[in-house]
Amino acid sequence: MPESPEQSSLDSYNPKEFDTPIYxxxxxxxxxxxxxxxxxxxxxxEYPYKDYWALPGGFVDLKKDSNINATARRKLVSKTGVDAPxxxxxxxxxxxxxxxxxxxxxxxxxxxxxYAPTAExxxxxxxxxxxxxxxxxxxxxxxxHSELLQLARERLKNKTAYTVLPIHVLKRPFSLxxxxxxxxxxxxxxxxxxxxxxxxxxxxxxxEVGEGIPDGGKGRPAALYEPADxxxxxxxxxxxxx
Amino acid sequence: MPESPEQSSLDSYNPKEFDTPIYxxxxxxxxxxxxxxxxxxxxxxEYPYKDYWALPGGFVDLKKDSNINATARRKLVSKTGVDAPxxxxxxxxxxxxxxxxxxxxxxxxxxxxxYAPTAExxxxxxxxxxxxxxxxxxxxxxxxHSELLQLARERLKNKTAYTVLPIHVLKRPFSLxxxxxxxxxxxxxxxxxxxxxxxxxxxxxxxEVGEGIPDGGKGRPAALYEPADxxxxxxxxxxxxx
DNA sequence: TGACAATAGTGGCGATTAGCCAATAATACA
DNA sequence: TGTATTATTGGCTAATCGCCACTATTGTCA
Numbered sequence: 001m002p003e004s005p006e007q008s009s010l011d012s013y014n015p016k017e018f019d020t021p022i023y024x025x026x027x028x029x030x031x032x033x034x035x036x037x038x039x040x041x042x043x044x045x046e047y048p049y050k051d052y053w054a055l056p057g058g059f060v061d062l063k064k065d066s067n068i069n070a071t072a073r074r075k076l077v078s079k080t081g082v083d084a085p086x087x088x089x090x091x092x093x094x095x096x097x098x099x100x101x102x103x104x105x106x107x108x109x110x111x112x113x114x115y116a117p118t119a120e121x122x123x124x125x126x127x128x129x130x131x132x133x134x135x136x137x138x139x140x141x142x143x144x145h146s147e148l149l150q151l152a153r154e155r156l157k158n159k160t161a162y163t164v165l166p167i168h169v170l171k172r173p174f175s176l177x178x179x180x181x182x183x184x185x186x187x188x189x190x191x192x193x194x195x196x197x198x199x200x201x202x203x204x205x206x207x208e209v210g211e212g213i214p215d216g217g218k219g220r221p222a223a224l225y226e227p228a229d230x231x232x233x234x235x236x237x238x239x240x241x242x
Numbered sequence: 243m244p245e246s247p248e249q250s251s252l253d254s255y256n257p258k259e260f261d262t263p264i265y266x267x268x269x270x271x272x273x274x275x276x277x278x279x280x281x282x283x284x285x286x287x288e289y290p291y292k293d294y295w296a297l298p299g300g301f302v303d304l305k306k307d308s309n310i311n312a313t314a315r316r317k318l319v320s321k322t323g324v325d326a327p328x329x330x331x332x333x334x335x336x337x338x339x340x341x342x343x344x345x346x347x348x349x350x351x352x353x354x355x356x357y358a359p360t361a362e363x364x365x366x367x368x369x370x371x372x373x374x375x376x377x378x379x380x381x382x383x384x385x386x387h388s389e390l391l392q393l394a395r396e397r398l399k400n401k402t403a404y405t406v407l408p409i410h411v412l413k414r415p416f417s418l419x420x421x422x423x424x425x426x427x428x429x430x431x432x433x434x435x436x437x438x439x440x441x442x443x444x445x446x447x448x449x450e451v452g453e454g455i456p457d458g459g460k461g462r463p464a465a466l467y468e469p470a471d472x473x474x475x476x477x478x479x480x481x482x483x484x
Numbered sequence: 485t486g487a488c489a490a491t492a493g494t495g496g497c498g499a500t501t502a503g504c505c506a507a508t509a510a511t512a513c514a
Numbered sequence: 515t516g517t518a519t520t521a522t523t524g525g526c527t528a529a530t531c532g533c534c535a536c537t538a539t540t541g542t543c544a
């Protein structure tokens with residue numbers, strides 16, 4: 001994270017001087033792309049954990065940030081160029097050993113964003129990269145970020161299970177089959193076609209906008225949908241049971 | 243909080259010296275007593291907010307606490323004398339104005355404990371008091387603790403709604419009617435008798451341990467129950483739907 | 485001792501929903 | 515025209531919820 005002034009200024013801190021923990025924010029930013037769930041990682045270029053992949057994150061800017069959610073949002077936008085339909089706290093983790101230099105605390109956030117608008121931004125500006133979730137789970141990450149990532153992934157599962165979130169991150173318009181695949185990726189489970197359709201269509205969050213050919217160009221054309229007007233308010237409609 | 247060394251040491255801090263936020267932990271400790279949901283509050287005896295009621299809380303002790311959950315647990319035990327079947331993070335709130343002295347961050351926890359073992363401890367040791375939840379909502383609390391309390395209360399509702407938590411905080415043995423009342427208090431809603439019994443008895447978390455006369459001494463004696471062996475592991479059995 | 489009040493527990497039923505699987509529909513392509 | 519592929523619908527069974535009335539067991543009080 002060479003463009004992170006907080007980081008370098010921190011490195012000059014002498015831990016011995018502190019009787020209060022160091023506080024930071026980390027974000028697991030997820031997206032759906034090429035039929036996979038991916039997460040955005042950045043490569044550290046400073047010690048400790050130089051050259052390791054890490055979650056995007058940073059420190060509260062007492063001048064810019066009116067609150068810590070704003071810190072998270074600022075980090076999200078600076079890494080991806082977009083705001084998110086979902087950005088929420090997962091958990092706060094603090095202990096003496098997660099950073100070898102000092103007692104440190106981080107608040108972990110999770111975000112889910114559409115892939116399309118971020119693609120060039122990320123390639124152009126950052127040393128950031130989208131990793132398929134299975135791939136990143138194999139790597140050793142900086143600090144305790146493997147655990148953080150797992151926490152965020154778990155929260156994403158739960159969140160998807162009882163909201164209608166995925167309709168806000170698919171490229172519009174989308175078919176019910178595409179939507180089902182999105183749910184399945186996010187929830188990491190398979191869903192029954194009939195039940196899925198019943199619930200989604202009854203949930204009253206979709207607006208039909210014509211017909212179209214599915215992805216591969218094969219098979220019967222599907223009805224296409226968009227989020228219904230005001231369905232942001234229905235972000236919390238429960239669609240699935242346990 | 244006169245016995246809180248962290249607090250007084252903080253008061254000597256000069257905010258201007260900080261370029262990092264002040265970090266603390268607060269706990270909303272709930273219990274059931276006299277047919278009411280109550281929460282434990284402490285009276286501040288220092289400025290700011292001298293003589294206001296506040297949530298129990300404090301600062302991380304870098305020596306004693308291996309992590310922030312340990313900080314919360316230490317605070318819980320020091321205020322109540324007991325550990326809790328439920329102690330969990332609710333949210334982390336940080337901004338520039340919640341403490342008039344400096345940019346401050348707190349991680350809010352919520353705990354639910356049985357009333358009985360705490361009664362004398364609390365009277366004897368602390369300037370702490372159990373408040374019925376409706377009563378405390380009328381008072382102006384220290385800092386942003388009214389909002390924190392509301393967040394914790396909301397989380398308690400949700401948690402109760404899809405776990406079997408209350409069976410761990412009632413005095414044993416208890417009847418299904420008593421248990422239903424506990425759920426209703428915690429969830430702040432009314433439940434259907436038949437459905438409640440069906441679900442609880444099917445959830446396989448209760449062990450019948452004979453019969454007994456209900457509270458008021460009136461009416462037919464009820465079957466009495468205790469948590470089944472190993473039902474701590476079933477803390478997360480979903481008992482209710484939406 | 486015999487109503488009556490109060491609380492506990494059960495029976496029954498219609499309406500809804502989940503889960504399963506097969507049948508039908510519409511398209512591309514060989 | 516036939517086949518592969520994907521979309522959509524139909525139909526059935528089992529489970530569950532919400533509702534309400536009915537039965538059961540006790541204490542109380544005239």
